Amino acid sequence: MTAGFSGQTPARARPKKKSRRGKFLVITVIVLGVLLVAADFALAAAGEYQIAQRMREKLQLDEDPSVRINGFPFTLQALRGDYQHVEIRAYGVPIKDEQQGVDLRDLDVEADLLHTRVELSDLLAGNVSKATIDTVKGSVRIKAMDLNRLANQVTPFDKLSIEPDNRVTTTPPADPQAPKTTAAIKLSGQTNVAGRNVTITAYGQIALASGAIQITIDDIELDDTSLKQIIPQLRQALAIKIDPGTLPFGATPTAVEVESGAFKLSGEITDVPLEQR
Template sequence: MTATRPAPVTRRPSRGRKLVVAVLVLGALLVAADFGLAAAGEYQVAQKMRDKLSLSEDPSVRINGFPFITQALAGDYRDIEISATGVPVRDQLRELEVRANLYHTRIALSDLLAGNTRGAKIDQVRGSVKINAADLNRLVNQVTPFTDMAIEPDTREDVPAQAGPTTAAVKLSGNTTLAGRKLRVTAYGSVSLVGGLVEIAVSDVQLDDTSLASLGDALGAVRQALAVKIDPGVLPFTVTPTAVRVESGALTVEGTVDDIPLDQG
């Protein structure tokens, strides 16, 4: 005689488990709604900044900080980050990277979503433009042909300390032709912010072929070619440039301004 097994008992989800699932679903919906509102706000800011910064296309805009809704309800956005690349300045520069951080932008959510920025205020703007090696190479080529220009901070131990934020030590390198020979040239000097212009001064030029160190005239031409003055254009929100930095691949000019309208371009 075969024993019959009892039918398996189907367990129903407990109320606690249902509640957890409901909370998770609700949380996911709230997060999605939060990101959706932030994206709508970012779009409106991008539209305004395209006009104000005279860009050919919308810049990248990110409203930092989560959740967005708490900032929106307070009408105080802690950090709006705006960036654009490939920005031209006159005939000198073609690949500028423009960046601005808007700290504590004060505008009602309804006005932000409607694109109405009149009356909006910003506690502080930090603006910067980045001049990359390709643009510097283009400028240097007006005097002496160069290729593969590179920009680096001068990290040598014997480099004298710079006097404040408007001067920084720089190392430049690139390929050129001297006495009919293709050479890699390395130059050391300083980059300074003078009257809103970026000025490069070269103090030492070295060749990868030391047997040509006697080419004094040729090295003088290289030094002259690298000693350029660059107009970085107007910083975002008409920020006055107050500092220059050297980083790998670029020279960055930056400054800050306090208490300005969002509509100030």
């Protein structure tokens, strides 16, 4: 008798179903995260708008400046009532004060507000009468357009450009953190002498003088060497003092720089009110 072998085929394991509940939770968390981020940005935008309104009055601008509240999340700063870094930028700003002799038409004005302290409810309501700022770092840039106009009051110049004088090597200061009160400059442009266009390149420096920029020219190069006799006249014409008035929030200028296309005056002030007084 032949013995037969009988075996049972093992049943296939059923594939585990993905947890619908887990999937739903993940989607819910993502949606909530997106909504919270969107709400945070919307709240920040509302705060920036109110600060822009106040800065328009404070800086006496014709238009609202650009305002950015840095740091994320904004809501955490708002709950603390301490906004760590607020950037304010305004470009092409005209400043005219006949009593002070200030007449500039194309300034770039910048202010960095460090630790602006105001309650969120007051900020959103536009009530910043109690708001204070720990430190304001302010600056203005005086561009070539205003330099041309001021120089033309003495001698007609055309297309004057501003550049740092990279030929000059300066000895590192004893205190690297100390503000720089002088900087080497290179001015280039054209002028007209007896009906002849002359290209000039002038080298010198700018220095901080009673809150203004004083230009001193040491050397002038002409493309026509036969006109060397006009160099003293050109040097005098470019010895210009440019006074932009006070910096944002009344900060006193303490440093000067030469950038491509502009002179920059900067300074800082501490413990100042946000509201116009």
